[in-house]
Amino acid sequence: MLNRRDFLTAVAAGGSVLALPRIAMGDDTKPAKPSERTLVLLHLNGGNDGLNTVIPYKHRRYRTLRPGIALDRGRVHKVSDDLGFHPALNGFRDLWNRDRLAVINGVGYPNPNYSHFRATEIWFTAEPEKSPTYGWLGRTIDTKPSEKPLRAIALQKEQPLSLVAGSPGVVTMTDFGRFRVPSGLDEVTKLYKEYGKLEGTQGKVGQAGEQAIRVAERIARLRPADGPFYARLGQDLRKVIALLRADLGLECIQLSMGGYDTHANQSASHNRLLAELGNNLNAYQQQLERLGVADRVTTVVFSEFGRRATENLSGGTDHGSAGPVFVIGKGLNPGFHGAYPSLDDLDRENFKYTTDFRRVYASVLSHAYRMDPKPVVGAYEPLDLFAS
Amino acid sequence: MPKLLEGPRAIGHLLRRAGFGPDSASWETYAGRTDYDAVVDELLAALDTKPEPDPDGFDPFVPGAIQQLWLERMVSGRNALAEKLALFWHGHFATSNTKVKDAALMWAQYKLFRGAGGGRFEDLVLGVSRDVAMIRWLDGNANRKGHANENYARELQELFTLGIGEYTEEDIREIARAFTGWGSRHHEFVFREHFHDKGEKTFHGETGAFGGEDVVKILVGLPACPRFLARKLLAWFSHPEPTKDEVEAVAEAFRAADGDIKTTLGAIFRSETFRSPKSYRALVKGPVEFCVGALRAAGRSTVPAWIHGGLDRMGQILFQPPSVKGWTSGTGWLSSGAVVERLRIAQRVAAGATTDATSRVIDLAFQNDVPDPLKTTLETVSGKKRITVALGSPEFQLA
Structure with a gap:
């Protein structure tokens, strides 16, 4: 990389300043506006099996609970004295070794709901007691009123409840090219503006x-x-990187990865899912760092619930409760946070949560958005996830 | 009391809701009618028709074939309400071929909705419980005595009959036991007695050695069921966020008709709420409704192949709802990517229409009721562009 002297020499020699990447220009040319920090939120849709993701490989009950689908102790990526990652999570092991991964164990909430939809609603609203209105990220956006036409993007076909906000600026999309508006439709464009002033559905x-x-x-x-x-998640992350690199001032990007509802024969499918997850996220984080945008990005990976501690007779697992949340980025306090839920003290075959998910949200809000999380998620104490 | 919609406005409103908006022939038939209740009866009669037989040589396994045929029936079939109601049930009992992986089974499920959709709700739920696509979708074959799989028992209560909060986790466990042994072999429903738990089950205050048939009867008889279904029918056919009283009135009609759906729909279409300005163009067309309505207005009797890509990008591929919860609704369809896609489709439909038919297309699209500011705007454009502006306008996105 060019140092300051090389840079000046290059300019003196007639090199174009514009041809140089911004990062080479040192402190002299700050961008006009500081870049927004962006939260990238990845939902593992279907309920990821936390027990086979972050594995208490020494625990005597692990194999009793999972006689058919327990992972071989020898193949687990052991990252601490008692916990390790699923063998397919090479990517997470690499992120861990580079201090780019924080894992919060046993994340859940009181009276867990075992329905995908209700549990997802709870995670998306952070209001388990209320019927849903706005999402937790939507409320975050609403606390900082702005006329910006683009504040958050959901990289999926339907707008997730988490991003439902009172203010504009939330966009749902899957494909950049499809955003090309047909030319010569000024009349239609104007009509939408005029209708926007009307009441109700209009x-x-x-x-x-x-x-x-x-x-x-x-x-x-x-x-x-x-x-x-590679795979669908890989294609989505390529778009996330493009959006982050374009410095659009996005406050949040949400995406989801499906397939985690592993009721039957889960070993092969879960292996494939976690390999896709770890490999793609590892490559993504490395690329963000190479592009010099990693300092303003925090990535959070969660699922609407973990799965039942005991396996079922179909070689799968049914809907469960608490599970791990993963935070990826620079400037973390890497490693494990929160106690691993007890394998001995279950609530009817389900884990008892040890960390409320709203504490994770509170940490993210105070770090990524530099805001008081209380108005959005309530009085939950942030975890010590971030070094800065 | 609010003023009731009258004349062509009432008829246009009804044709948008009890179908996908008029095509040329049906507008000719109904536009001038003033006997609203008789028109309701005529439209309801579609529910007594048998599904059309599959065309010769129809192969559901050809990719896109089942989507194409269903869309064609929506666009040019004579039983618009039956297709619209089948679409409602498809969203209600949302089953996706991404897991079922057998288009013939998905097509068989469509025929169930099309054939039994207007009958007694209890019969429909029982039919769905034995439907092979549903059994594969919600893991019926894995539900065995001693190792119940709760997937169907949960969704049956949460999404199909009662709604969230109307059952306990214990109800789910017990109902799953009652359905043990309900499975499939190839394309047929089978009851595997050796997998069935013959023991006593207790749920919703009843105890007995119940089987799946008993579950369906008990659930449909609970007070929560008529209300749950009434709310969904109102939100799909009448207006968003119905009030408690409106829900109760439809639930009462449902109970009085012994759960007959056709009668319940008749009660909705004849109600003052349905015929009030509050319901008029108060619903957002889903992508399928938008495309079908546009093609009907444009006089297309065939479904162009490019429509499938458009539907995909707007988030509604038939037989592939995103989850068992079904599709989104209302403004949930108005994601930005989807709005841009609607403009593109408006342009493509317009390109396929003949220029001299422009006024006719606009009459059909809005049933002769074009309000401002759209009306003024349409006066400033000409030719095919008028159709693009009309179909791409915010007004046309409303049903």
């Missing part, structure tokens, strides 16, 4: 349309990043 349709059209042109020009990515 107004909502108007606002959504107007917003779509405003941000569309900008996104349509992006291209997914290249790299050693």
Whole structure:
């Protein structure tokens, strides 16, 4: 990389300043506005089996609870005296070794719900006692009113409840190219603006349309990043990197990875899922660091619940309760946080949670958004996840 | 009392809800009618029709074939309400071929919705409980005595009959036992007696050596069931967020009709709430409704192949709902990517229409009721672009 002297020499020799990456320009040229910090939230859809993800490989009950699907102790990536990652999680082991991974064990909440939908709603709203209105990230956005047409992106077909906000700026998308608005439709564009001022469903349709059209042109020009990515998650992460690199001022990007509802024959499928998860996320984090954007990105990986401690007769596991949450990035207090849930003291075959998920959210809000988390998630004490 | 919708506005409203909006022929038939209740009866009669037989040589395993055929029936079939109701049930008992992995089974499930969708709800739920696609979808074959799989027992209560909060975890465990042994072999339902738990079960205050049939009867007889279904039917056919009183009125109609869906739908369409301005264009068309409505208005009797990609990008591939909870609704469909896609589709549909038919397309799209600011805007554009603006407008996204 160029140092300051090389840089000046290059300019003096007639090199173009514009051709140099911003990072080479040192302290002299700060960007006009500081870049937003972006939270990247990855939902493992279906309920990831936490017990076979972060494995208490020495525990005598592990094999009793999981006679058919326990992982061989010798193959587990042992990262502490009693815990290790699933053998397919090479990527997580690498992130761990580079101090880029914090794992919060036993994350859940009182009176766990075992329905995918309700449990997802609870995680997405952080309000287990209420019927859902706005999402926890939507409320976060609402605490900082802004007219920006683009504040958060869901890289999926339907807007997740977590991002439902009172204010505009939340965009749902799957593909950059599809954002190219057909040309010559100024009349339609204007109509959406006018409808946006109306009441009721008409107004909502108007606002959504107007917003779509405003941000569309900008996104349509992006291209997914290249790299050693594969499978659906890999394709999505290529887009996440492109969005982060474009410095759009995004506050949040949410995406999801499906397939975790492993009721039957889970060994092979869970192995594949975790390999995709770890390998892709490891490559993604490395690329963010190479591109110089990693300092403003925190990535959080969660699932709506863990699975039952005991396996079922189909070689799978049914819906459970608490599970691990993973935080990936720079500037972490890496390693394990929160107590691993007891394998001896179960609640009808389910784990008892040890850390409330709202404490994880509180940590993320105070770090990534530099805000008081209380108005959004309530009085939950942040965990010590971040070094800075 | 709010003023009731009258004349062509009432008829247009009804045709959007009890179908996908009129095509040329049906608007000719109904536009001038003033006997609203008789029109309701005529539309309801579609529910007594048998599903059309599969065309000769129809092969459900050809990729896209089942989506194509169903869309064609929505666009050009004569039984719009039956198809609309089947679409409602498909979202209600949402089953996805991504797990079932057998298009013939998905097609058989569609026929169940199409054939039994207007009958007694209890019969439909029993049919769904024995439906092979559903059994594969919610792990019926893994549900065995001593090792119950709770997947179906949970969703049956949460999403199909009662709603969340109306059952306990214990109810789920016990109902799962009652369904043990309900499985499939190839394309057939089978009851495997040796896997069935013949013991006593207790759920929702009843105790007995119950089987799946008993479960269905008991669940549908609980007070929560008519209310749950009434709320969903109102939100799909009438207006979003129905009030408690509105729900109760429809639930009462459902009970009085012994759970007959056709009668319940009739009660909704005849209700003052349905015919009030509150319900008028108060629903957001889902992607399928938007595409089908646009094609009908544009006089297309076939379904162009490019529509499938558009539906995918708007998040609604038939037979592939995102989860057992079904599709989103209302403004949930208005993600930004989907709105841009709607504009593209409007443009493509317009490109396929003949220029001299422009006014006709707009009449059909809005059933002669074009409000401002759309009306003024349409006066400023001409040719095919008028159709693009009309179909891409916010007004056309509303049903």
